Amino acid sequence: MNLVKGIFQLGILYVFFLLGNLLQEILYIPLPGSIIGLLLLLAAMFSNILPVHWIQQGAGFLLAILPLLLVPATVGIMNYPSLFSGKGLLIFLIVMTSTAATIIITAKTSHYLENAKLKREEKKMCSKHLSH
Amino acid sequence: MLQTPIALIIIVITVIIYLGMVTLYRKFPIPFLLPVLTSTIFIIAILKSFDLSYDFYMTGGHWLHSLLGPAVVSLAYPLFHQRKTIIKHALPILAGVLTGLISGMFTLFLLAEIMSIPRDILLSMIPKSITTPVAMQVANDIGGNPTLTVAFVMIAGISGAIMAPSLLKWFRIRSSLGTGIALGSSSHAIGTSKAFEYGEFTFSISSVSMTLSAIIGPIFGFLISKLLL
Numbered sequence: 001m002n003l004v005k006g007i008f009q010l011g012i013l014y015v016f017f018l019l020g021n022l023l024q025e026i027l028y029i030p031l032p033g034s035i036i037g038l039l040l041l042l043a044a045m046f047s048n049i050l051p052v053h054w055i056q057q058g059a060g061f062l063l064a065i066l067p068l069l070l071v072p073a074t075v076g077i078m079n080y081p082s083l084f085s086g087k088g089l090l091i092f093l094i095v096m097t098s099t100a101a102t103i104i105i106t107a108k109t110s111h112y113l114e115n116a117k118l119k120r121e122e123k124k125m126c127s128k129h130l131s132h
Numbered sequence: 133m134l135q136t137p138i139a140l141i142i143i144v145i146t147v148i149i150y151l152g153m154v155t156l157y158r159k160f161p162i163p164f165l166l167p168v169l170t171s172t173i174f175i176i177a178i179l180k181s182f183d184l185s186y187d188f189y190m191t192g193g194h195w196l197h198s199l200l201g202p203a204v205v206s207l208a209y210p211l212f213h214q215r216k217t218i219i220k221h222a223l224p225i226l227a228g229v230l231t232g233l234i235s236g237m238f239t240l241f242l243l244a245e246i247m248s249i250p251r252d253i254l255l256s257m258i259p260k261s262i263t264t265p266v267a268m269q270v271a272n273d274i275g276g277n278p279t280l281t282v283a284f285v286m287i288a289g290i291s292g293a294i295m296a297p298s299l300l301k302w303f304r305i306r307s308s309l310g311t312g313i314a315l316g317s318s319s320h321a322i323g324t325s326k327a328f329e330y331g332e333f334t335f336s337i338s339s340v341s342m343t344l345s346a347i348i349g350p351i352f353g354f355l356i357s358k359l360l361l
Binding site: 062 | 146147150154166167168171172175176179180186189190193194196197199200201202203204205206207208209210211212213221223224225227228229231232235236239240243244247249253257260261264265266268269270273278279280282283284286287288291292295296299300303305307309310311313314315317318319321343346347350351354
Protein backbone atom coordinates (compact mmCIF):
# COMPACT_ATOMS: atom_id res chain seq x y z
CA MET A 1 0.00 0.00 0.00
CA ASN A 2 1.20 3.48 -0.89
CA LEU A 3 2.27 5.20 2.37
CA VAL A 4 0.74 8.60 1.61
CA LYS A 5 -2.50 6.99 0.48
CA GLY A 6 -2.49 4.77 3.57
CA ILE A 7 -2.05 7.71 5.95
CA PHE A 8 -4.77 9.62 4.10
CA GLN A 9 -7.18 6.68 4.49
CA LEU A 10 -6.34 6.28 8.18
CA GLY A 11 -6.89 10.03 8.52
CA ILE A 12 -10.42 9.72 7.11
CA LEU A 13 -11.20 6.89 9.54
CA TYR A 14 -9.80 8.98 12.39
CA VAL A 15 -11.98 11.94 11.40
CA PHE A 16 -15.08 9.68 11.54
CA PHE A 17 -13.95 8.51 15.00
CA LEU A 18 -13.55 12.13 16.19
CA LEU A 19 -16.92 13.08 14.66
CA GLY A 20 -18.53 10.17 16.54
CA ASN A 21 -17.02 11.36 19.82
CA LEU A 22 -18.09 14.92 19.15
CA LEU A 23 -21.69 13.90 18.40
CA GLN A 24 -21.77 11.72 21.52
CA GLU A 25 -20.72 14.66 23.69
CA ILE A 26 -23.05 17.19 22.11
CA LEU A 27 -26.15 14.98 21.84
CA TYR A 28 -25.55 12.74 24.90
CA ILE A 29 -26.03 9.57 22.83
CA PRO A 30 -25.69 6.43 25.01
CA LEU A 31 -23.37 4.78 22.45
CA PRO A 32 -19.57 4.80 22.32
CA GLY A 33 -18.14 7.47 20.00
CA SER A 34 -16.43 4.79 17.91
CA ILE A 35 -19.77 3.07 17.20
CA ILE A 36 -21.37 6.38 16.24
CA GLY A 37 -18.39 6.88 13.91
CA LEU A 38 -19.00 3.41 12.46
CA LEU A 39 -22.65 4.22 11.78
CA LEU A 40 -21.72 7.58 10.22
CA LEU A 41 -19.20 5.87 7.94
CA LEU A 42 -21.78 3.25 6.97
CA ALA A 43 -24.30 5.99 6.16
CA ALA A 44 -21.68 7.87 4.13
CA MET A 45 -20.95 4.73 2.05
CA PHE A 46 -24.61 3.81 1.55
CA SER A 47 -25.49 7.33 0.40
CA ASN A 48 -22.47 7.41 -1.95
CA ILE A 49 -21.10 10.51 -0.21
CA LEU A 50 -17.86 8.62 0.49
CA PRO A 51 -16.46 6.29 -2.20
CA VAL A 52 -15.64 2.91 -0.60
CA HIS A 53 -12.15 2.80 -2.10
CA TRP A 54 -11.24 5.90 -0.09
CA ILE A 55 -11.17 3.85 3.13
CA GLN A 56 -10.98 0.25 1.85
CA GLN A 57 -7.25 -0.28 2.38
CA GLY A 58 -6.99 1.75 5.56
CA ALA A 59 -9.88 -0.17 7.10
CA GLY A 60 -8.45 -3.49 5.92
CA PHE A 61 -5.12 -2.61 7.51
CA LEU A 62 -6.59 -1.64 10.88
CA LEU A 63 -8.79 -4.76 10.99
CA ALA A 64 -5.82 -6.96 10.08
CA ILE A 65 -3.80 -5.63 13.03
CA LEU A 66 -6.80 -5.45 15.39
CA PRO A 67 -5.40 -8.15 17.76
CA LEU A 68 -2.17 -6.10 18.09
CA LEU A 69 -4.17 -2.98 18.97
CA LEU A 70 -5.93 -4.95 21.72
CA VAL A 71 -2.67 -5.99 23.43
CA PRO A 72 -1.98 -2.77 25.42
CA ALA A 73 -5.45 -3.05 26.95
CA THR A 74 -5.17 -6.76 27.73
CA VAL A 75 -1.76 -6.27 29.41
CA GLY A 76 -3.74 -4.23 31.96
CA ILE A 77 -4.92 -7.53 33.45
CA MET A 78 -1.56 -7.54 35.30
CA ASN A 79 -3.08 -5.04 37.74
CA TYR A 80 -5.70 -7.64 38.75
CA PRO A 81 -3.81 -10.71 39.97
CA SER A 82 -6.75 -11.56 42.26
CA LEU A 83 -8.72 -12.70 39.20
CA PHE A 84 -6.53 -15.78 39.01
CA SER A 85 -7.10 -17.13 42.51
CA GLY A 86 -9.90 -17.83 45.00
CA LYS A 87 -13.10 -15.94 44.25
CA GLY A 88 -11.56 -14.72 41.00
CA LEU A 89 -11.69 -18.27 39.65
CA LEU A 90 -15.41 -18.36 40.44
CA ILE A 91 -15.87 -15.26 38.28
CA PHE A 92 -13.87 -16.99 35.56
CA LEU A 93 -16.29 -19.92 35.70
CA ILE A 94 -19.35 -17.66 35.57
CA VAL A 95 -18.11 -15.94 32.42
CA MET A 96 -17.35 -19.33 30.80
CA THR A 97 -20.74 -20.84 31.71
CA SER A 98 -22.57 -17.79 30.42
CA THR A 99 -20.57 -17.95 27.18
CA ALA A 100 -21.43 -21.64 26.70
CA ALA A 101 -25.12 -20.93 27.32
CA THR A 102 -25.01 -18.07 24.83
CA ILE A 103 -23.48 -20.28 22.14
CA ILE A 104 -26.11 -23.01 22.56
CA ILE A 105 -29.15 -20.70 22.78
CA THR A 106 -28.02 -18.48 19.91
CA ALA A 107 -27.11 -21.34 17.57
CA LYS A 108 -30.38 -23.19 18.32
CA THR A 109 -32.49 -20.06 17.72
CA SER A 110 -30.93 -19.09 14.41
CA HIS A 111 -30.83 -22.73 13.28
CA TYR A 112 -34.56 -23.01 13.98
CA LEU A 113 -35.38 -19.78 12.12
CA GLU A 114 -33.27 -20.86 9.16
CA ASN A 115 -35.07 -24.21 8.98
CA ALA A 116 -38.47 -22.55 9.26
CA LYS A 117 -37.58 -20.31 6.34
CA LEU A 118 -36.33 -23.27 4.27
CA LYS A 119 -39.55 -25.19 4.95
CA ARG A 120 -41.66 -22.22 3.89
CA GLU A 121 -39.70 -21.97 0.66
CA GLU A 122 -40.07 -25.72 0.05
CA LYS A 123 -43.82 -25.47 0.55
CA LYS A 124 -43.96 -22.62 -1.93
CA MET A 125 -42.05 -24.71 -4.46
CA CYS A 126 -44.34 -27.71 -3.91
CA SER A 127 -47.54 -25.70 -4.31
CA LYS A 128 -46.11 -24.16 -7.47
CA HIS A 129 -45.46 -27.63 -8.85
CA LEU A 130 -48.99 -28.79 -7.97
CA SER A 131 -50.67 -25.83 -9.60
CA HIS A 132 -48.90 -26.49 -12.89
CA MET B 133 13.72 13.82 26.97
CA LEU B 134 13.99 10.09 27.49
CA GLN B 135 10.25 9.46 27.13
CA THR B 136 10.05 9.31 23.33
CA PRO B 137 12.79 6.70 22.78
CA ILE B 138 11.35 4.58 25.59
CA ALA B 139 7.85 4.81 24.07
CA LEU B 140 9.29 3.80 20.70
CA ILE B 141 11.14 0.83 22.20
CA ILE B 142 7.95 -0.34 23.92
CA ILE B 143 6.00 -0.11 20.66
CA VAL B 144 8.69 -1.96 18.68
CA ILE B 145 9.00 -4.74 21.29
CA THR B 146 5.21 -5.13 21.38
CA VAL B 147 5.03 -5.42 17.59
CA ILE B 148 7.92 -7.93 17.46
CA ILE B 149 6.36 -10.11 20.17
CA TYR B 150 2.98 -9.94 18.44
CA LEU B 151 4.45 -10.93 15.04
CA GLY B 152 6.32 -13.82 16.69
CA MET B 153 3.12 -15.04 18.32
CA VAL B 154 1.22 -14.77 15.02
CA THR B 155 3.88 -16.99 13.40
CA LEU B 156 3.59 -19.47 16.27
CA TYR B 157 -0.22 -19.58 15.93
CA ARG B 158 0.05 -20.18 12.16
CA LYS B 159 2.25 -23.20 12.88
CA PHE B 160 0.09 -24.48 15.75
CA PRO B 161 -3.45 -23.14 15.33
CA ILE B 162 -4.81 -24.18 18.73
CA PRO B 163 -7.06 -21.77 20.69
CA PHE B 164 -4.65 -21.56 23.64
CA LEU B 165 -2.00 -20.06 21.34
CA LEU B 166 -4.18 -17.15 20.19
CA PRO B 167 -1.79 -14.24 19.52
CA VAL B 168 -3.66 -11.80 21.78
CA LEU B 169 -3.40 -14.25 24.68
CA THR B 170 0.22 -15.30 24.18
CA SER B 171 1.48 -11.75 23.46
CA THR B 172 -0.24 -10.50 26.61
CA ILE B 173 1.29 -13.24 28.78
CA PHE B 174 4.72 -12.67 27.20
CA ILE B 175 4.65 -8.90 27.81
CA ILE B 176 3.35 -9.24 31.37
CA ALA B 177 6.15 -11.74 32.07
CA ILE B 178 8.77 -9.27 30.78
CA LEU B 179 7.31 -6.36 32.78
CA LYS B 180 7.11 -8.47 35.95
CA SER B 181 10.67 -9.77 35.64
CA PHE B 182 12.06 -6.22 35.28
CA ASP B 183 9.72 -4.94 37.99
CA LEU B 184 8.09 -2.45 35.59
CA SER B 185 4.55 -1.13 36.04
CA TYR B 186 1.59 -1.11 33.67
CA ASP B 187 1.70 2.70 33.66
CA PHE B 188 5.28 2.51 32.43
CA TYR B 189 4.25 0.10 29.65
CA MET B 190 1.43 2.42 28.59
CA THR B 191 3.83 5.32 27.87
CA GLY B 192 4.37 3.40 24.63
CA GLY B 193 1.27 1.20 24.68
CA HIS B 194 -1.18 4.09 24.55
CA TRP B 195 -0.05 4.90 21.00
CA LEU B 196 -1.21 1.49 19.79
CA HIS B 197 -4.27 1.78 22.01
CA SER B 198 -5.25 5.10 20.40
CA LEU B 199 -5.74 3.30 17.07
CA LEU B 200 -8.54 1.16 18.54
CA GLY B 201 -11.20 3.83 17.99
CA PRO B 202 -10.54 4.18 14.24
CA ALA B 203 -10.29 0.36 14.05
CA VAL B 204 -13.84 0.06 15.39
CA VAL B 205 -14.99 2.66 12.84
CA SER B 206 -13.35 0.42 10.20
CA LEU B 207 -15.81 -2.40 10.98
CA ALA B 208 -18.25 -0.42 8.82
CA TYR B 209 -16.31 -1.65 5.81
CA PRO B 210 -16.94 -5.44 6.09
CA LEU B 211 -20.51 -4.64 7.09
CA PHE B 212 -21.00 -2.60 3.92
CA HIS B 213 -19.11 -5.15 1.83
CA GLN B 214 -21.35 -8.01 3.02
CA ARG B 215 -24.61 -6.06 2.88
CA LYS B 216 -26.19 -8.50 0.39
CA THR B 217 -25.49 -11.55 2.60
CA ILE B 218 -26.79 -9.67 5.61
CA ILE B 219 -30.01 -8.60 3.92
CA LYS B 220 -30.62 -12.12 2.62
CA HIS B 221 -30.30 -13.66 6.10
CA ALA B 222 -31.50 -10.58 7.97
CA LEU B 223 -34.09 -12.28 10.18
CA PRO B 224 -32.03 -15.20 11.58
CA ILE B 225 -28.99 -12.93 12.02
CA LEU B 226 -30.87 -10.20 13.87
CA ALA B 227 -32.88 -12.67 15.97
CA GLY B 228 -29.72 -14.64 16.73
CA VAL B 229 -27.73 -11.58 17.77
CA LEU B 230 -30.59 -10.35 19.98
CA THR B 231 -30.96 -13.80 21.57
CA GLY B 232 -27.22 -13.91 22.09
CA LEU B 233 -27.16 -10.56 23.86
CA ILE B 234 -30.19 -11.31 26.02
CA SER B 235 -29.12 -14.85 26.97
CA GLY B 236 -25.55 -13.73 27.66
CA MET B 237 -26.54 -10.90 29.97
CA PHE B 238 -29.38 -12.86 31.61
CA THR B 239 -27.23 -15.91 32.45
CA LEU B 240 -24.55 -13.58 33.84
CA PHE B 241 -27.07 -11.81 36.02
CA LEU B 242 -28.52 -15.11 37.23
CA LEU B 243 -25.14 -16.70 38.04
CA ALA B 244 -23.83 -13.52 39.67
CA GLU B 245 -26.92 -13.34 41.88
CA ILE B 246 -26.59 -16.99 42.94
CA MET B 247 -22.90 -16.60 43.75
CA SER B 248 -23.44 -13.11 45.26
CA ILE B 249 -20.90 -11.37 43.05
CA PRO B 250 -20.40 -7.64 43.81
CA ARG B 251 -22.34 -5.25 41.59
CA ASP B 252 -19.32 -3.44 40.12
CA ILE B 253 -17.88 -6.78 38.96
CA LEU B 254 -21.24 -7.76 37.45
CA LEU B 255 -21.35 -4.44 35.59
CA SER B 256 -17.85 -5.13 34.28
CA MET B 257 -18.95 -8.61 33.10
CA ILE B 258 -22.04 -7.45 31.20
CA PRO B 259 -20.26 -6.36 27.97
CA LYS B 260 -18.15 -9.58 27.87
CA SER B 261 -19.45 -10.85 24.52
CA ILE B 262 -18.86 -7.54 22.70
CA THR B 263 -15.60 -6.81 20.91
CA THR B 264 -12.98 -5.31 23.30
CA PRO B 265 -12.85 -1.62 22.28
CA VAL B 266 -16.63 -1.32 22.43
CA ALA B 267 -16.87 -3.47 25.57
CA MET B 268 -14.41 -1.17 27.35
CA GLN B 269 -16.41 1.88 26.44
CA VAL B 270 -19.65 0.22 27.50
CA ALA B 271 -18.07 -0.73 30.85
CA ASN B 272 -16.94 2.84 31.26
CA ASP B 273 -20.40 4.22 30.45
CA ILE B 274 -22.39 1.87 32.75
CA GLY B 275 -20.07 2.14 35.76
CA GLY B 276 -18.01 -1.02 35.42
CA ASN B 277 -14.23 -1.33 35.36
CA PRO B 278 -12.90 -1.28 31.75
CA THR B 279 -9.68 -3.16 32.55
CA LEU B 280 -11.58 -5.95 34.30
CA THR B 281 -13.93 -6.01 31.32
CA VAL B 282 -10.96 -6.69 29.02
CA ALA B 283 -10.17 -9.76 31.12
CA PHE B 284 -13.78 -10.97 30.85
CA VAL B 285 -13.90 -10.29 27.11
CA MET B 286 -10.75 -12.39 26.72
CA ILE B 287 -12.23 -15.23 28.79
CA ALA B 288 -15.50 -15.14 26.80
CA GLY B 289 -13.59 -15.07 23.51
CA ILE B 290 -11.06 -17.80 24.19
CA SER B 291 -13.39 -20.12 26.12
CA GLY B 292 -16.03 -19.69 23.42
CA ALA B 293 -13.59 -20.56 20.64
CA ILE B 294 -12.47 -23.64 22.58
CA MET B 295 -15.95 -24.85 23.64
CA ALA B 296 -17.96 -24.04 20.49
CA PRO B 297 -17.03 -27.07 18.33
CA SER B 298 -18.02 -29.59 21.04
CA LEU B 299 -21.14 -27.66 22.08
CA LEU B 300 -22.36 -27.41 18.49
CA LYS B 301 -21.76 -31.14 18.02
CA TRP B 302 -23.54 -32.14 21.25
CA PHE B 303 -26.56 -30.01 20.39
CA ARG B 304 -26.56 -31.24 16.78
CA ILE B 305 -26.19 -27.84 15.10
CA ARG B 306 -24.69 -28.34 11.69
CA SER B 307 -25.99 -25.11 10.16
CA SER B 308 -23.20 -22.78 8.98
CA LEU B 309 -25.48 -19.82 9.64
CA GLY B 310 -26.13 -20.90 13.24
CA THR B 311 -22.43 -21.60 13.84
CA GLY B 312 -21.41 -18.19 12.51
CA ILE B 313 -24.01 -16.25 14.47
CA ALA B 314 -23.22 -18.14 17.70
CA LEU B 315 -19.45 -17.59 17.40
CA GLY B 316 -19.71 -13.92 16.44
CA SER B 317 -22.27 -12.95 19.05
CA SER B 318 -20.79 -14.92 21.95
CA SER B 319 -17.05 -14.59 21.32
CA HIS B 320 -16.60 -11.49 19.08
CA ALA B 321 -13.28 -11.26 17.16
CA ILE B 322 -11.76 -14.40 18.70
CA GLY B 323 -14.88 -16.41 17.85
CA THR B 324 -14.86 -14.90 14.37
CA SER B 325 -11.28 -16.01 13.79
CA LYS B 326 -12.41 -19.49 14.87
CA ALA B 327 -15.33 -19.26 12.40
CA PHE B 328 -12.76 -18.85 9.64
CA GLU B 329 -11.98 -22.57 10.04
CA TYR B 330 -15.60 -23.40 9.11
CA GLY B 331 -15.31 -21.66 5.73
CA GLU B 332 -15.90 -18.26 4.19
CA PHE B 333 -19.67 -18.14 4.63
CA THR B 334 -19.52 -18.91 8.35
CA PHE B 335 -16.70 -16.40 8.69
CA SER B 336 -18.61 -13.55 7.09
CA ILE B 337 -21.78 -14.33 9.08
CA SER B 338 -19.71 -14.37 12.26
CA SER B 339 -18.11 -10.99 11.56
CA VAL B 340 -21.50 -9.49 10.78
CA SER B 341 -22.92 -10.87 14.04
CA MET B 342 -19.95 -9.50 15.95
CA THR B 343 -20.42 -6.06 14.40
CA LEU B 344 -24.17 -6.06 15.05
CA SER B 345 -23.53 -7.08 18.68
CA ALA B 346 -21.13 -4.16 18.95
CA ILE B 347 -23.83 -1.81 17.67
CA ILE B 348 -26.83 -3.20 19.57
CA GLY B 349 -24.88 -4.37 22.65
CA PRO B 350 -24.23 -0.88 24.09
CA ILE B 351 -27.98 -0.14 24.02
CA PHE B 352 -28.68 -3.38 25.93
CA GLY B 353 -25.84 -2.75 28.37
CA PHE B 354 -27.20 0.72 29.01
CA LEU B 355 -30.75 -0.58 29.63
CA ILE B 356 -29.59 -3.41 31.91
CA SER B 357 -27.38 -1.11 33.96
CA LYS B 358 -30.34 1.26 34.39
CA LEU B 359 -32.44 -1.68 35.59
CA LEU B 360 -29.75 -2.72 38.07
CA LEU B 361 -29.10 0.70 39.56
